[in-house]
Amino acid sequence: MSRLTDLIAQAKSKDSDLGRELEREFKALTNRRAFGLNFERHRPESVELPGRPVRKGDKVRVLPPRGETTKGDQRLWKVRSLSGKGTERVAQLELIGAAESETQDVAVADLIVIVEFREYIYPGLVSTGKVERGGDKPYHTVINGENFHALEALTFTHRGSIDVIYIDPPYNSGAKDWKYNNDYVEKEDLYRHSKWLAFMERRLLVASQLINKQDGVLIVAIDDKEVARLGLLLEQVFPDAEIDMVTTVINPRGKYRKGRFARCEDYLYFLTFGSAEVQGEPDPDFAEGAAISWRTLRRSDITSARGTKKGGTGQFYPIYVDDSGRIESIGQPLEHGIDRNSAPSKDGCIAVFPMRDDGTEMNWGLTAPSLKKLLKDGYVRVGRATPNKPQKYEISYLTSGRISDIQTGRATVTGKNRDGSVRAEYVTHKMKYPVTSWARLSHNAEVHGTELVKSLLGDKIFPYPKSLYAVEDCIRLFLGNKLDAVVLDFFSGSGTTAHATMLLNRKDGGRRQCISVTNNEVGADEGLELRKKGLRPGDDDWERWGICDYVTKPRIEAAITGRKPDGSSVDGVYDFDEDRPMADGYGENAEFFTLTYETPVAVNHNRAFARIAPLLWMRAGSEGRRIDAEPAEGWEVADTYGLLTNLDRAAPFCAGITAKEGIRIAYIVTDDERRFQAITRELPKGVEPVRLYESYLTNFRFAMGR
Ligand SMILES: C[S@@+](CC[C@H](N)C(=O)[O-])C[C@H]1O[C@@H](n2cnc3c(N)ncnc32)[C@H](O)[C@@H]1O
Numbered sequence: 001m002s003r004l005t006d007l008i009a010q011a012k013s014k015d016s017d018l019g020r021e022l023e024r025e026f027k028a029l030t031n032r033r034a035f036g037l038n039f040e041r042h043r044p045e046s047v048e049l050p051g052r053p054v055r056k057g058d059k060v061r062v063l064p065p066r067g068e069t070t071k072g073d074q075r076l077w078k079v080r081s082l083s084g085k086g087t088e089r090v091a092q093l094e095l096i097g098a099a100e101s102e103t104q105d106v107a108v109a110d111l112i113v114i115v116e117f118r119e120y121i122y123p124g125l126v127s128t129g130k131v132e133r134g135g136d137k138p139y140h141t142v143i144n145g146e147n148f149h150a151l152e153a154l155t156f157t158h159r160g161s162i163d164v165i166y167i168d169p170p171y172n173s174g175a176k177d178w179k180y181n182n183d184y185v186e187k188e189d190l191y192r193h194s195k196w197l198a199f200m201e202r203r204l205l206v207a208s209q210l211i212n213k214q215d216g217v218l219i220v221a222i223d224d225k226e227v228a229r230l231g232l233l234l235e236q237v238f239p240d241a242e243i244d245m246v247t248t249v250i251n252p253r254g255k256y257r258k259g260r261f262a263r264c265e266d267y268l269y270f271l272t273f274g275s276a277e278v279q280g281e282p283d284p285d286f287a288e289g290a291a292i293s294w295r296t297l298r299r300s301d302i303t304s305a306r307g308t309k310k311g312g313t314g315q316f317y318p319i320y321v322d323d324s325g326r327i328e329s330i331g332q333p334l335e336h337g338i339d340r341n342s343a344p345s346k347d348g349c350i351a352v353f354p355m356r357d358d359g360t361e362m363n364w365g366l367t368a369p370s371l372k373k374l375l376k377d378g379y380v381r382v383g384r385a386t387p388n389k390p391q392k393y394e395i396s397y398l399t400s401g402r403i404s405d406i407q408t409g410r411a412t413v414t415g416k417n418r419d420g421s422v423r424a425e426y427v428t429h430k431m432k433y434p435v436t437s438w439a440r441l442s443h444n445a446e447v448h449g450t451e452l453v454k455s456l457l458g459d460k461i462f463p464y465p466k467s468l469y470a471v472e473d474c475i476r477l478f479l480g481n482k483l484d485a486v487v488l489d490f491f492s493g494s495g496t497t498a499h500a501t502m503l504l505n506r507k508d509g510g511r512r513q514c515i516s517v518t519n520n521e522v523g524a525d526e527g528l529e530l531r532k533k534g535l536r537p538g539d540d541d542w543e544r545w546g547i548c549d550y551v552t553k554p555r556i557e558a559a560i561t562g563r564k565p566d567g568s569s570v571d572g573v574y575d576f577d578e579d580r581p582m583a584d585g586y587g588e589n590a591e592f593f594t595l596t597y598e599t600p601v602a603v604n605h606n607r608a609f610a611r612i613a614p615l616l617w618m619r620a621g622s623e624g625r626r627i628d629a630e631p632a633e634g635w636e637v638a639d640t641y642g643l644l645t646n647l648d649r650a651a652p653f654c655a656g657i658t659a660k661e662g663i664r665i666a667y668i669v670t671d672d673e674r675r676f677q678a679i680t681r682e683l684p685k686g687v688e689p690v691r692l693y694e695s696y697l698t699n700f701r702f703a704m705g706r
Pocket residue numbers: 145146147148167168169170171178179462464465466467490491492493494495496497517518519520521547
């Protein structure tokens with residue numbers, strides 16, 4: 001070991017980058033678990049930033065010529081200098097990591113900027129539109145961007161404060177459903193699983209900084225391809241969580257796979273933190289107004305037939321039912337072996353014995369004395385006459401649980417039947433804890449996912465959205481009584497989670513908000529077609545087909561406004577929300593953003609501020625007015641936060657904050673810790689002081705992957 005450490009130190013002194021790289025790999029090897037999930041962390045991920053202007057010092061790739069569908073040169077180049085103007089602009093490039101120096105000049109228009117995950121980034125947000133129908137409610141936000149970087153930005157706005165994270169990541173089906181380092185991961189890729197694990201682990205580690213560890217929940221949807229590995233990964237990344245797994249039928253007909261079981265389900269991991277608890281759900285069998293349920297008195301299971309040990313003794317006796325269908329009396333039990341026809345007969349009555357249709361003698365479910373007691377209280381019911389069957393009447397009774405429902409007032413007796421038995425119905429919902437296996441019609445992904453998205457967007461297609469009601473169930477089970485909760489989905493796809501949050505708000509008047517993050521990728525086939533037409537990522541005619549612009553934002557907008565992108569009303573009803581017309585929309589607000597990558601140098605103050613303004617607003621609750629430009633007065637107070645940029649104006653700033661109700665955060669821009677502390681002492685209780693450095697972007701320098 002010490003020899004290796006020495007060698008690494010030597011390598012570092014010769015080439016610091018190489019030395020650090022070696023050290024990282026060495027640490028990874030020595031930290032390998034003896035037991036558990038071991039996997040290759042792979043080359044650090046990188047992301048292409050189409051449309052980001054090329055600057056000196058950037059890492060870039062050279063794009064293949066327009067119209068070509070090959071991957072082109074995958075090597076990374078560093079921009080040494082730039083010359084020329086406009087379309088003539090040329091970059092002087094040097095190959096990164098080459099033993100022999102290699103340089104070339106390439107038109108800037110043929111370059112794409114690359115950010116490696118372990119580099120520092122300075123994220124910002126640019127608003128690209130909003131929908132407002134929710135009055136003073138908080139805004140749902142949609143961020144178009146690489147989720148790893150968006151998550152990093154959220155560590156400033158939402159550290160430890162997300163109530164529910166719901167994600168439905170790519171399932172790693174091998175069918176070009178996700179990319180690692182800009183490359184689709186295909187079935188034949190030997191590292192397919194470890195790439196997926198490395199991809200997920202990086203994001204989950206950042207997400208773990210966002211989840212509210214007091215009582216937050218992380219929900220991950222997955223199918224059979226990665227369910228086992230994901231389970232182990234979640235245990236390793238979140239050792240302090242309770243983990244439950246639910247099996248949920250989303251395609252009742254099953255997916256045909258030759259020679260194999262037709263798969264019909266998905267899996268949901270629920271990770272609960274701190275005091276988070278799943279809430280009970282109204283039991284449909286005990287819904288308000290539902291009639292109380294009766295149990296058949298005859299034992300059903302053959303091992304409880306007459307004369308069996310399990311069936312007990314004393315439970316084979318006649319029940320005398322008169323002509324009017326009332327129980328006249330209950331007879332004496334017959335010893336096993338005694339012919340039932342030898343039981344005494346009664347005038348005008350039929351002796352009913354527990355008999356199967358095939359003539360098998362069974363037992364009643366209660367002894368004669370117990371039944372007599374229930375009969376007195378009206379808890380035994382005579383059902384249909386069945387003269388052609390061996391048992392001449394159906395008989396049922398109320399179990400002790402149902403009797404207790406009546407006695408405790410959960411169910412009320414509304415009258416009596418002709419036979420003297422009670423009629424009772426539930427006055428309040430009875431709750432039950434959801435079980436770990438779900439087969440709910442409302443979770444059908446085809447009907448309430450694909451079809452529902454089609455109703456909202458016309459002919460636009462999104463592959464495999466979740467059922468709206470399935471996601472609503474997931475979040476409601478934990479947020480039923482958290483009306484101000486914050487939900488996050490960083491693989492949001494078509495935006496089902498935001499829609500489900502709005503649906504839940506509609507049902508119970510909540511003010512919950514959802515943050516949706518998704519990239520703007522186009523499908524594999526679509527990408528190929530666009531390339532053939534000479535288009536490239538970053539071109540307007542390419543980007544408009546991307547998921548975020550083409551599906552996520554329009555879907556959320558259509559759900560709120562009740563209007564499709566073409567302006568017509570959305571047809572159809574919400575099947576599991578009282579059949580409400582979808583055209584009614586929701587009283588909610590949403591704002592759409594694109595994640596930007598700023599450089600700390602060469603950015604002027606005002607622009608830097610404009611890009612972080614949405615982050616300040618989000619941290620204060622994504623509610624009310626936003627301060628979008630540096631305040632001319634040196635301070636400003638919006639609806640939920642205030643901003644002080646000129647410390648000499650601290651007095652009116654603090655007075656302004658004190659005068660306004662509902663202020664949560666006071667942002668104070670200063671590099672001077674002592675003056676910052678002095679101002680915080682003047683702020684009212686309950687207002688969180690947050691210090692920002694004068695060079696704004698340094699507040700937002702992230703490099704989680706380092
Ligand atoms: C399985 S889909 C989610 C579907 C969603 N639950 C719904 O109901 O529509 C996963 C989504 O994550 C997005 N995605 C995959 N990798 C991403 C990344 N690194 N950053 C941001 N989004 C990503 C994909 O664009 C895809 O739309």
